[in-house]
Amino acid sequence: MFTGIVEAVGKIVALDSGRDSVRLGVSAARIAEDVSIGDSVAVNGVCLTVVEIAAPQLTFEAVYETLRRTTLGQRRVGDPVNLERALLTNGRFGGHIVQGHIDGTGRIASIRPVGDSWFVYIEASQDLLRYVVTKGSVCIDGISLTVMDADDKAFSLSIIPHTWENTTLKDRHAGDSVNIETDIIGKYVEKLMGGWAPGGGRGVTLDLLSRSGYIESEPEASRRW
Structure with a gap:
């Protein structure tokens, strides 16, 4: 998880494009001093896994789904990118809940x-x-x-x-x-409030809240639709 507080601006120094993926080399400045293979880093908001370290360069891999949903496939060597390491449990929560999963x-x-x-x-x-x-x-x-x-x-x-x-x-x-x-x-609230529920139900509805005792039910005749 991330918070959206950018730690450093890096630069793309290498791109190796495959059939449905790309391998990115990013000059990551001080970010590279405190990461390990397998760590998550948000690159322009995209959660990517560190697969190689040659400080100050970090290498990441982005697959088809990531390229389809994000701008990473449009980036070129020399482009700057925002970088943030995953949040430590004892760190300050300076932004908001960010997953690194681009919508x-x-x-x-x-x-x-x-x-x-x-x-x-x-x-x-x-x-x-x-x-x-x-x-x-x-x-x-x-x-x-x-x-x-x-x-x-x-x-x-x-x-x-x-x-x-x-x-x-x-x-x-x-x-x-x-x-x-x-x-x-917001996405969780939408789903719980009726966007979707297992078995074809409508999640949390006024009827469900009434039957569960959270709100007082109204006589049928007094309801306005």
Whole structure:
């Protein structure tokens, strides 16, 4: 698990593409000093496993499903990437719950400076936007960010100078694709509240809550549908 607090910006120094996979070599600066083979590292928000270490370079493998759902297949040698090691149990939880499991990609519609900050507008599909809420959390390229506003086509973010200077956001432009991981809590709540349940049921419903004694049932005639 991660928190979306980027520890360092690395650089892709090697790419070895296979038929349905890619092997990435990343110059990882100080991140490489405290990882082992098999450790998880979020690379632009994608949870990848360290398969080789030649400090300061780390090597990862990304398979077809990862390439299909993320922007990793679009990256080139020389591109910067956000890096975060997995959260230690005694570490500070500075961002929000981030799994490193990308839900899909979005497109930067525009970036504009406003005072000392930058407003970033990101367009995404309805499947992703349903989990993006105003003042909620979202992970963009591995960065834990607060949603400034959201509608049915896009959402906006206000980026403070520290985040701008210490992540890959300063290298992004309108039209660029970004990895998006929505808040896992929202997805669990949707499922429990009736999106799906084993055996074809509807999960937690008003009827179930009433029968379980959590709410007082109403006479049939007084119900409004």
